Amino acid sequence: MSGPHLFPVRVYWEDTDASGIVYHASYLRFAERARTELLRAAGFEQWNLLAETGIAFAVRRCEIDFRRSARLDDQLEIDTRVTAIGGASLDMSQAIRRNGDDIVTLLLKLACITRDGRAARMPSDLREVFNAIKAETASHAA
Template sequence: MADGATAGVDAGHLLPVRVYWEDTDGSGIVYHAGYLRFAERARTEFLRALGFDQSTLLNETGIAFAVRRMEIDFLSPARLDDLLEVATSVTDIGGASLSMRQRVERDGRALADMNVKLACMDRRGRPVRLPAAFRAGFAGTMSNQRAVGPRAR
């Protein structure tokens, strides 16, 4: 797997992430937007581990993924120099969408929980159905973890 990524629990994916100054506010605590960057990197590496390089995907098929919805529960702060793990798993596969659960952890303790819905789109930004190869690849990674947060109930 690429760039230090390892297979995660529940047939998902884990990405180690180090917190740098650029990720923090003036007090050394990760700024809330930093979690979005960590989650984006983890989703990208998850796709790459499944054989779906995003630039190749766009150039060869005209397909891209865009975040349609994201819910985040910030549970505890990450700090400068922390070594975090971002766990990513697929919770649902729709006709033209994927739902994922992502969790940022430090030493096994949850810092942020995220529910993410990705739309599969063409170059014009219109929804397109997930190709069969994608469905098969993602189906093999389905998590038995449910989405978290208010909409999960």
């Protein structure tokens, strides 16, 4: 990867309310897809990660700022960045954009957990990948 991870999303009827405006929970789904694709681009599929290491990521905290509304058929782009790496956690920022303008921003803390929901240290190979992603995204201004 080079720079931030960018993931395109088209707004469909299922993402909107009765007026064609994106329903607030849809932004969380868009952001989740982008984080999943960031992991995939880094060589880690979530199901395999769980099967091979017994760990997964869960959202521990999410702060979301709704600045503007997206509408039916809008083409959006989600910019995902790793901002901090802890022993069993990962901080990320995500910006959902339309035509280059931020419409929704998210700040997240993800917890590395076992199948039974207990905190777990992040595997070293995954930590190395996230450190590389963090370094790459830090070198590109938002």
